[in-house]
Amino acid sequence: xxxxxxxxxxxxxxxxxxxxxxxxxxxxxxxxxxxxxxxxxxxxxxxxxxxxxxxxxxxxxxxxxxxxxxxxxxxxx
Ligand SMILES: [Zn+2]
Numbered sequence: 001x002x003x004x005x006x007x008x009x010x011x012x013x014x015x016x017x018x019x020x021x022x023x024x025x026x027x028x029x030x031x032x033x034x035x036x037x038x039x040x041x042x043x044x045x046x047x048x049x050x051x052x053x054x055x056x057x058x059x060x061x062x063x064x065x066x067x068x069x070x071x072x073x074x075x076x077x
Contacts, residue, residue, distance in 0.1 A: 008047040008067040020046045021072045027059035029069060044068055 034053035
């Protein structure tokens, strides 16, 4: 039976979440104050929240919200 975890307000299946976090940890992230792409918004690769013109983290074509960056990628052990 699948376990769901609350991540930044979204219910995400545990195994799927762990795979997304592992992927996110393999990237180098750059902090940005807002997106500079032509789309009106992008989605965090971990929790899928919509990211528009706000602080976020970017790596090539992938985006990460500040919540997921601080909780999963740059978490203080
Ligand atoms: Zn996120």
